[in-house]
Amino acid sequence: MRVPTPLTGCRVDRTAFDHQVRLSLSALDPDDGFRVDAELAIETSFLLRDPDGQWHELNPGTGASLAPVPDLFGQTITSVEIRGKGTLHLAFDNRAELHVGPDRSYESWHLTGTGVDPVTVGPGGEADWQPPPQPEPPRIG
Numbered sequence: 001m002r003v004p005t006p007l008t009g010c011r012v013d014r015t016a017f018d019h020q021v022r023l024s025l026s027a028l029d030p031d032d033g034f035r036v037d038a039e040l041a042i043e044t045s046f047l048l049r050d051p052d053g054q055w056h057e058l059n060p061g062t063g064a065s066l067a068p069v070p071d072l073f074g075q076t077i078t079s080v081e082i083r084g085k086g087t088l089h090l091a092f093d094n095r096a097e098l099h100v101g102p103d104r105s106y107e108s109w110h111l112t113g114t115g116v117d118p119v120t121v122g123p124g125g126e127a128d129w130q131p132p133p134q135p136e137p138p139r140i141g
Contacts, residue, residue, distance in 0.1 A: 001117070001119055001126055001128060001129055001130065002117045002119075002129075002130050003080065003081070003082045003129060003130065004080055004082075004111055004116050004117065004119055005080050006027075006035070006036050006115050006116050007025060007036065007038070007040075007077050007080045007090070007111075007116065008077055008078065008079060008080050009027045009035075009036075009076065009077065010025040010026060010027040010036050010038070010076065010077045011025065011026060011027065011074065011075070011076050011077075012024070012025060012072045012073050012074060012075050012076075012077075012092075013025065013026050013073075014073070015069050015070050015072060015073055017060070017061075017063075017066055017069070018060075018061065019043075019060055019061040020041045020042060020043050020060050020061075021041070021042040021046070021058070021060045021066060021069055022039055022040065022041050022042070023039070023040045023042075023072065024038075024039055025037075025038045025039070025040060025077070025113075026038070027115070034114060034115065035115050036113065036114065036115035036116055037113050037114045037115060038111060038112065038113025038114065038115065038116045039111070039112055039113055040088075040109065040110075040111050041109065041110050041111075041112075042060060042100050042108070042109050043060060043103075043106060043107050043108060043109060043110075044059075044060070044100065044101075044103040044106060044107075044108040044109070045057060045058065045059045045060075045103075046058055046059075046098065046099060046100040046101075046109075047097075047098070047099040047100075048068050048069065048072075048096065048097070048098055048099075049095075049096055049097040049098075050068050050071060050096055051071070051094045051095045051096050053095075056068045071094075071096065072092065072096060072098070075092040075093055075094050075096060076092065076093045077090050077091070077092060077093075078091045078092060078093050079091040082129050084101075084102075084125065085102050085121075085124070085125025085126055085127060086101070086102045086108065086109075086121035086125040086126045086129070087099060087100065087101040087102065087125075088100045088101075088109055088121070100121075101125075102121055102122075102123075102124060102125030102126070103123060104123060104124060105123050106123055107120060107121065107122050107123065108121045108122075108125075109121050
């Protein structure tokens, strides 16, 4: 699986809640319209650090306890990392951070949409994470 580095520079356009927490993410290309139009669905407990540095342990499907998540609306992702067996780490321009680790028994998160490779982190996590492609060095001569 590829690390979803195209999410860097994406803006959170919508937050939605049910038994999952969903973030709609997009980035525009000045010449071609949408570069990325994706949805991140979180299905397990996760950590959110707010801009003031306070950590919140959150669980989908818990209603009002998810109150810190809407503060991500309008924020831009500044970095994307995958750690270990599929822990997603997103940093935002307002200093917020989101961490979603693998769940032992259930799918923890998945990403779908245009401009990103689909990713699903299943029970127990995923191995075989591929680093982002590196640009080729210029050829001399």
